[in-house]
Amino acid sequence: MAASPLLLASGSAVRATLLRNAGLHFRARDSRVDEDAVKKRFAGSDTDTLALKLAEEKAQVVSQAEPAALVIGADQILSCCGERYDKPRDMDEARANLKKLRARDHILHSGVALALNGAIVWRHSDRAHLAMRDFSDDFLDLYLATVGDKVRSSVGCYQLEGPGIQLFDRIDGDYFTILGLPLLPLLAELRRRKAVTA
Incomplete structure (x- = not known):
C-alpha cells in the first residue's frame, strides 16, 4: 500500500524549509486556525499542553479537509x-518583549502532531531553555534595525540562525525545537509509518 502523501498544516517558511532540507516531499496548506480561540479554550492548561493542543488543532483542521x-x-x-x-x-x-526577556531565562514549548482521516494519530512535545544576556539598549536598537520586520515572525523576536543568536548567553535544548518543529521525533515517526524511506 502506498504511503499517504505528506501535508504541512502551516504557512511557516521556517518549518517548510526544515522539512525540505530534511529531504521530505510535501505540500503546505495554512490551517487558518484561530489560535486565540484555541488558547482561550485551553487557558487552564500548562504551556506544554497548550502548544501541543495548537499543533493538534492545526493538523486536525487540515486533515478533515x-x-x-x-x-x-x-x-x-x-x-x-x-x-x-x-x-x-x-x-x-x-x-518591550525583548526588554522583559533581557537578562532572564525563558522556555520555548514546541508541539508537533500528525493527523490522518481527521484524527490525531501521533503527538510529541519538547521544550528548550534559553538565557538572554544583559544587552544594552544601544544593542537592542541596532538589533531591531538590522532584523527589521522579521522580528514579528517569531514568538521570541529572534531567529537563532541569524543575528538573534547574539541575544544569548546560553542555550539548552534541541535546535529544531527552538525553531518550532521537533524534527528528529517527527522523522522517526514518519519512518515508522513508512511515510519516508527508513
Missing part, C-alpha cells in the same frame, strides 16, 4: 516568569 494525507501540525509558545508570549504585533511590542 484532506483526509487521505498525513498532516503535520506544529506550534510553539514562549514562557518567561509565568507569562506567555505571542508573536509581537509591531516593533514597539517587540522592543
Whole structure:
C-alpha cells in the first residue's frame, strides 16, 4: 500500500524549509486556525499542553479537509516568569518583549502532531531553555534595525540562525525545537509509518 502523501498544516517558511532540507516531499496548506480561540479554550492548561493542543488543532483542521494525507501540525509558545508570549504585533511590542526577556531565562514549548482521516494519530512535545544576556539598549536598537520586520515572525523576536543568536548567553535544548518543529521525533515517526524511506 502506498504511503499517504505528506501535508504541512502551516504557512511557516521556517518549518517548510526544515522539512525540505530534511529531504521530505510535501505540500503546505495554512490551517487558518484561530489560535486565540484555541488558547482561550485551553487557558487552564500548562504551556506544554497548550502548544501541543495548537499543533493538534492545526493538523486536525487540515486533515478533515484532506483526509487521505498525513498532516503535520506544529506550534510553539514562549514562557518567561509565568507569562506567555505571542508573536509581537509591531516593533514597539517587540522592543518591550525583548526588554522583559533581557537578562532572564525563558522556555520555548514546541508541539508537533500528525493527523490522518481527521484524527490525531501521533503527538510529541519538547521544550528548550534559553538565557538572554544583559544587552544594552544601544544593542537592542541596532538589533531591531538590522532584523527589521522579521522580528514579528517569531514568538521570541529572534531567529537563532541569524543575528538573534547574539541575544544569548546560553542555550539548552534541541535546535529544531527552538525553531518550532521537533524534527528528529517527527522523522522517526514518519519512518515508522513508512511515510519516508527508513
